[in-house]
Amino acid sequence: MPQISNPSTLPIFCSLTYQRFLFCSLQSKCISSSSSPVPSQQHIAHLILDQKSVSQALQTFKWASKLPNFTHSQSTYRALIHKLCTFRRFDIVKELLQEMPNAIGSPPDEDIFITIVRGLGRARMVKRVIKVVDLVTQFGKKPSLRIFNSVLDVLVKEDIDLAREFYRKKMMGSGVEGDEYTFGILMKGLCLTNRIGMGKLGEQGA
Template sequence: MFFAHKYSYLVPPSRSLRRRIHKRFKSASKPVLNEAQFQRAVSQLPPRFIAEELCNVITLQVDPLVCLELFKWASQQPRFKHDVSTYHVIIKKLGTAKMYQEMDEVVNQALSVPLIGSEALYNTMIYFFTEDRKLTKAVNVYKHMKNSKNLDCRPSIRTYNLLFSAFLSRGSNSYINHVYMETIRCLFKQMVNDGVEPDIFSLNFMIKGYVLSLHVNDALRIFHQMGVVYKCLPNSYSYDYLIHGLCAQGRTKNAMNLCNEMKGKGFVPSKKSYNSLVNSLALAGEVDEAVNLLWEMTQNQRSADFITYQTVLDEISRQQRYGNAVKLLKELREKELVDSHTYRKLLHKLEGSLRD
């Protein structure tokens, strides 16, 4: 019995105990209202203040707790009613302070009032819910906008772009991206059907989403519809997403064609695009083209990563051109494109591949 008691501290706490400890710690660390600051804020309001005056006072407050207390206090005053401006300012204050639980309560209150609402207010709710990674709540606000009888409260292009961005940021692998991409595709279709014109951001979100979910042909379809169906010309991001996606599928020739088209329009490929292309060319055995592109990217102030250098050097060596690989590596060092540590590491790998 003594033995069990002596070593009982080695047993990890249960999940319920951990939750209670966390709850107590959170409660103990909760900020306390600055009563003096709150009273000063109240004193700035006239006896029969209106929503605009309350909004102005809340806007000037730095402490979000004081803002929330002002909002609650005003709710209890006779003949006073909150409007869009007061709901908007308090949600911004709480969201910026990451007081999401308190913000959620205010949002629920605002959504329950039939005549309170605006596109800007709802977009702010969606933005902070996505910041808190509460996608379900963000979608619920979107549905509230969709069902609103007030046409000024209907989803805008900003509403959709906020949701597209949030869903795309959730994917950590191609399967998860595939699941979320189906939701994004439905949202995009709904947006177009409702007469909301896609902009460059929404179209690039679609391209990026299809690339991440390994549906590159669908991404190309959207790309070719830009400027024709949607009257919105591709920008450098449109090309970059596609180049990376095509290279990932080994479609190097298509990627190079897009890269040349991109450069012909005055865009400079991103670091990611260049690295993808150089790697793809080297892996396809086209080392001379890979080296030429490597020099081009350095001239355009785009740095190659370690994997790219290693892939090019390994492929040159594999083609029985070990001397050329060493010469290229020395040239990279002389031009200070690789530091001494990276140089030694790449040289060691080259020598290792020669022994193998």
């Protein structure tokens, strides 16, 4: 788990967070009155997303990991990674990805990689967006069509030529066939650059 700055603030913060969780639990009636309140993974994910800073998001995540009978999941990691991407803390994101297989028994899922792609896209880190495809393979997985399309959607907004090259070399080179959404993304990029005459992408290999 990445180091949390100013850990002395954790007890007070955790107390407030737990009160918020109890209120939400009572309102939604997710937890029966006869059992001790244990937050769901969805509750924790929402709490993480509600935080206003990197340190608070990390504190919430660490606090939850110490609750009895609670274990983190893809959804809670995804919430934390989304928050870190918002603040461009991609260094901590990398640490979280590496710890996931041991922490929860499975590597990052497709939605987490798409979250990273979109976060890098918002930060306009185009070269790093492309490298997410290679990052997926480091976990013994083959990038899905959804991941390729997410990368492509970022690239067309920045550089249509780079997007077309990515489609040819990365997507087609990996044996991944595009769908209607893929070609819609590429057409959007051509329209943005007034190059709609090159629109028969599927027939011309983009």
